Amino acid sequence: MSKCGRKKYIKTNLRQMTMETIESQQDGGVRDSVAESESAHMQTQTGQNSIPTLAQVATIAETDESAESEGVIDSHKRREILSRRPSYRKILNEISSDVPGVPKIEEEKSEEEGTPPNIATMAVPTSIYQTSTGQYIAIAQGGTIQISNPGSDGVQGLQALTMTNSGAPPPGATIVQYATQAADGTQQFFVPGSQVVVQAATGDMPTYQIRAPTTALPQGVVMAASPGSLHSPQQLAEEATRKRELRLMKNREAAKECRRRKKEYVKCLESRVAVLEVQNKKLIEELETLKDICSPKTD
DNA sequence: ATTTACGGTCGTCAACTGGC
């Protein structure tokens, strides 16, 4: 069995165990009527919702009685059962509102490691691109190219390029096209007019030059075109590719953020368990003390 | 030293949610 196969097996078992737990709680066969009746496509869904919230478990238990008597779960109820649980942020914030000690997950982390803070503080760019070397390139209003290094603090590491050789961008022009390192070790990205911005020097103060492209586009180049005037199939394909790259990049960041939140959520739950355990212990001790006071030994 | 088992992380897909 391959590694991934093993993992899948473990995950499947976990899902099954969870479902069995739910089944034992509800003493019925919702799983039979839901999961097994679903297509392979929907099995992903049941797997996805294999850990329902307590409310959902209650709902399952409630609905199961009638479902068992009727033998049918209508699509609406099934939909409710399969509905996704609230996000970690929501759950945690709900907990936080109940328990003052539990910190809330912030809406936006200012010191987020993934996105450079300096980009958020500058003029609203029309587009942001991340290069293969981790740098961020923002195309601001007016054609200014701003480059930032994620590792740097504040404005440091932010470079701005104003395109002085062109007025208004030509219709349908490529805004930015980033290329990986060129043969001479420089970094290149492309700007309107089929020109190339070349990072001529690296280090603390890199310099940039606008050149005519000398080589064909390297692999992995992402085209960025303004959607105004796309005519040819190639342009449409480029636009689609650009959109896809953008979506993937955003989702990549979102997944990172989601995992971070999940960790935070689990940590919070663990700390809450610890607090409640201490609280419980105290209450038990208090109860014992009160028992001793109220019922003194006769002998 | 090599293999195996396991856990962690990442990128991607797809379903879903909520705001507009």
Add this chain to the structure above:
DNA sequence: GCCAGTTGACGACCGTAAAT
């Protein structure tokens, strides 16, 4: 209804510890 954000699932990859 559209769109951006969220998140579970999955596969791939890597590191580590134990077994051989």
